[in-house]
Amino acid sequence: MPHSDFEHLPVLGAGIGLRKQHFSELKKTDLPVRWLEIVPENFMNFGGYPQAVLDGCARRWPIVSHGVNLSIGSVDPLNEEYVDRLRAVLERTKALWYSDHLCFTSVGGEYFHDLLPLPFSNEAVEHVASRVKRLQKKIPLPFLLENPSYYVKMPGAEMSEADFFNKVLDAADCGMLLDVNNVYVNSKNHGFDAKEFIRRLPLHRVGQIHMAGHFDRGDVIIDTHEGPIIDPVWDLYKFTIEAIGRPVSTLIEWDTNVPKLADVVAEATHAQGIVEKLGLGSARSSKSDVGPRTSDLGLWADVLEPSRSPLAERREAAGVA
Amino acid sequence: MNLRAFQEEIKELVFFSEHEPVRSALWKESSIPARLGVYRHNTRSNWTDTLDYDFPLTKKQFADEAWGNLQRRYFIKHPPQHWELNTSITPFVRFLKTQKVQPYIAELADYEWNDLKIFIDRATVSPGELGHRTNPTAVIRAYQHQIFFWVDAGAPSAQSPKQKPEVLIFYRDSKNTCHIQEADPLMILLLEHFKKSGARLEDLEPIRRRMLPANKVPLQTAFETLRKNELIL
Numbered sequence: 001m002p003h004s005d006f007e008h009l010p011v012l013g014a015g016i017g018l019r020k021q022h023f024s025e026l027k028k029t030d031l032p033v034r035w036l037e038i039v040p041e042n043f044m045n046f047g048g049y050p051q052a053v054l055d056g057c058a059r060r061w062p063i064v065s066h067g068v069n070l071s072i073g074s075v076d077p078l079n080e081e082y083v084d085r086l087r088a089v090l091e092r093t094k095a096l097w098y099s100d101h102l103c104f105t106s107v108g109g110e111y112f113h114d115l116l117p118l119p120f121s122n123e124a125v126e127h128v129a130s131r132v133k134r135l136q137k138k139i140p141l142p143f144l145l146e147n148p149s150y151y152v153k154m155p156g157a158e159m160s161e162a163d164f165f166n167k168v169l170d171a172a173d174c175g176m177l178l179d180v181n182n183v184y185v186n187s188k189n190h191g192f193d194a195k196e197f198i199r200r201l202p203l204h205r206v207g208q209i210h211m212a213g214h215f216d217r218g219d220v221i222i223d224t225h226e227g228p229i230i231d232p233v234w235d236l237y238k239f240t241i242e243a244i245g246r247p248v249s250t251l252i253e254w255d256t257n258v259p260k261l262a263d264v265v266a267e268a269t270h271a272q273g274i275v276e277k278l279g280l281g282s283a284r285s286s287k288s289d290v291g292p293r294t295s296d297l298g299l300w301a302d303v304l305e306p307s308r309s310p311l312a313e314r315r316e317a318a319g320v321a
Numbered sequence: 322m323n324l325r326a327f328q329e330e331i332k333e334l335v336f337f338s339e340h341e342p343v344r345s346a347l348w349k350e351s352s353i354p355a356r357l358g359v360y361r362h363n364t365r366s367n368w369t370d371t372l373d374y375d376f377p378l379t380k381k382q383f384a385d386e387a388w389g390n391l392q393r394r395y396f397i398k399h400p401p402q403h404w405e406l407n408t409s410i411t412p413f414v415r416f417l418k419t420q421k422v423q424p425y426i427a428e429l430a431d432y433e434w435n436d437l438k439i440f441i442d443r444a445t446v447s448p449g450e451l452g453h454r455t456n457p458t459a460v461i462r463a464y465q466h467q468i469f470f471w472v473d474a475g476a477p478s479a480q481s482p483k484q485k486p487e488v489l490i491f492y493r494d495s496k497n498t499c500h501i502q503e504a505d506p507l508m509i510l511l512l513e514h515f516k517k518s519g520a521r522l523e524d525l526e527p528i529r530r531r532m533l534p535a536n537k538v539p540l541q542t543a544f545e546t547l548r549k550n551e552l553i554l
Contacts, residue, residue: 045405047443049497069404075325082404107328110400111409113367114360116331123324151356155347156327189356220356 006175006207009142010096012062012249014268014275016261019254023053025261033265034272035062037251038093041069044085058093064208064249065090065098066177069111070135072145073104073118073128078135087139097207099144099177102128102168115148119156120164129171136174144207145169146177149185149223161186162200169202176202179210180240181253184233185221195239203244211237211271212253226256229267238274247280322346335360337396368396371406372413375437378476379417379430391420407437425466425482432468432501435460435491439499446495448554453522455515456552459492461504469503494551507536507543508552515553 015035018026020042026033036057043054057063067086071079090098103115118124128145136143147165159167169176178201187194211234213227229252241248252267322330330347334357345353369392373380380388395416401409414434418427444457464487471482488504490512504512510532514525522544529540547553 041405045408045443046441047445048440048493050441051443052497071404075328079404104328106404107332109402110332110336111402111404112332112335112360112364113401113406113409114335114363116328116335116360119324119327121324127324151359152354154327154331156322220359222359 006142006144006205007246009175009207009249010062011247012064012096013247014250014252014271015061015064016252016264016268017066017254018054018057019258020050021258022261022264026053026057029261031262031265032269033061033261034268035064035249037064037066037253038089038095040065040067040086040089040098044082044089054089054093063093063095064251065093065095066146066251067098067100068115069105069113070100071103071105071111072100072131072135073102073124074106075104075127076106076109078131079106083135083138090139090141095141097142097144097175098139099146099175099208101148102145102165103148117148117150117152117154118164119154120161121156121158122167125164125167125171128168132168132172132174142175142207144175144177145172146179146210147182147186147201148179149182149189151189151220151222153190160200162197166200166202169205174205175207176205177208177210178203178206178240178248179212180237181210181212181214181229181233182223184236185214185223188221194236198236198240198243206244206248209237209240209248209250210253211250211267215256224256225253228263234270234274237271238278241275241278241280245280247275250275331360335364336400337365337393339397365396367406368392368401368410371410375407375410376413376430376433378472379426379433381476382423382426382429382478391417394420407441423481425464425468425471425484428464428466428468429472429476431462432464432472432489435462436499436501439491439493442493446493446551446554448495452519453515453548453553454518454520455512456492456494456554459490459512459552461488461490461509461512463488469501490552492552500550506533507538507540508547511540511543511547512552 012035015037016033018036018038038054043050065086070082070086086098101115103117105112105115118128132143132145145168165176183194183197186192187197211229212223212225213229215222215224215226250271252264252271254264327347330345334342334345334353343352348354372392372395383391395413399412399416403409403411414427414430417430439458439460442458446456446458465484466482467485467487468482469487469489488509489501490504490508491499491501493499507529510529511525514520514528522540526540529536544553
């Protein structure tokens with residue numbers, strides 16, 4: 001598939017993120033999980049149980065990857081070790097596409113472990129585009145960039161955020177992961193019209209959508225991926241699908257106070273229902289291997305629950321996978 | 322300001338530092354935006370939470386303020402240099418040894434670190450097809466205190482571990498179960514021997530006689546025990 005053909009990415013319906021809180025439940029679930037998005041950093045450096053779970057999931061569901069530390073906007077050289085490890089995970093899971101954020105997460109070889117916004121400048125456009133092109137030579141899968149939430153308008157802007165996105169994606173010839181919740185959060189924090197912003201985005205490049213909850217601190221809304229998705233964000237989702245004019249694979253993100261699997265799947269089902277009501281069809285595939293890969297739970301038989309060392313219970317909370 | 326200078330400046334503003342900056346070349350006409358505090362908070366709490374989670378029993382040995390100060394000193398000296406959070410705090414155990422803390426606390430941190438390491442080690446643990454070999458996840462650690470039983474009791478801060486040397490082996494088996502057990506000299510000799518490619522049991526007997534002359538345990542028996550436990554594959 002040409003890198004720019006994002007309108008023809010497989011449409012998987014509404015999926016969920018693979019989180020360690022659901023490892024056990026996923027193994028035996030009969031809930032309508034359509035596909036999984038992984039955070040590759042949770043697996044790239046780990047073997048053992050996390051990797052065994054990932055392998056089991058990849059045998060059962062289509063996998064898409066969403067990274068947090070590619071640091072595509074950093075002035076540092078592209079981290080070759082990171083890219084090699086990422087490619088290995090993508091190959092191992094037969095990921096359909098991969099994404100990361102239009103931001104920087106490191107500088108001088110040191111990592112924020114947070115998503116820092118770039119100035120909306122021509123220098124940043126050229127810098128990111130050249131790095132995406134280099135990346136695409138190393139990993140021949142469709143690549144999408146996500147619009148991040150940002151809390152501070154960085155000095156040095158030479159254009160609007162929407163223009164910045166258009167220029168970066170055109171110059172890099174990559175796709176867009178449109179995070180609808182981030183648009184909502186940014187519109188409230190910076191006082192702009194969310195729908196107008198979405199209309200100005202390169203919607204033909206949107207290959208995936210993110211939906212999530214957030215935390216309203218009063219003085220600022222923070223993109224924490226917690227709590228149920230609020231109605232105004234669902235309304236914006238419906239508007240977005242109508243504006244795009246075709247169904248787009250949608251992912252429900254939970255990262256804080258992650259609820260039980262059924263609650264996350266219920267939100268995915270809700271998203272699915274919105275698309276179906278619009279009469280745009282819920283799923284379309286250009287690949288024969290898309291859709292549940294197998295429902296044979298026996299494939300998971302070798303993924304045993306690990307019994308742990310004396311300190312083991314804390315691993316659940318350790319941020320490990 | 323070009324992109325490099327911009328990013329370096331943001332790092333100065335967000336990372337832990339001896340003296341918190343209040344002004345910046347990025348906002349010449351005004352003070353730093355209050356919302357930059359969201360990035361400071363997110364960045365720093367992602368780092369400190371990782372220390373909390375990876376070293377919960379070590380943390381327990383400190384009062385909250387002392388632990389917070391230790392974290393701050395650590396991250397000023399060792400900001401994360403890896404894209405994976407747990408890996409990025411690798412220098413912590415080494416750093417702790419340079420601090421004025423009880424030696425057993427540094428040993429406890431080392432214990433917790435190795436406990437994590439074997440859980441996530443990327444090595445594949447499967448029976449060897451080309452002869453026997455030591456489990457690639459196995460780590461041998463020697464401590465001057467009885468850390469194993471102290472940890473088993475929850476490492477109570479009010480009761481320090483006995484000062485008595487112990488040697489522990491940390492490893493993960495092929496079912497992804499993690500183990501920590503005490504090691505004796507013969508076990509260590511066997512594990513060191515089978516780290517070498519093509520090692521044979523019969524080659525070990527003369528070495529054992531020379532290094533452990535008083536040890537009369539049949540080598541084959543000790544070997545079979547380690548095989549059964551998957552310490553030797």
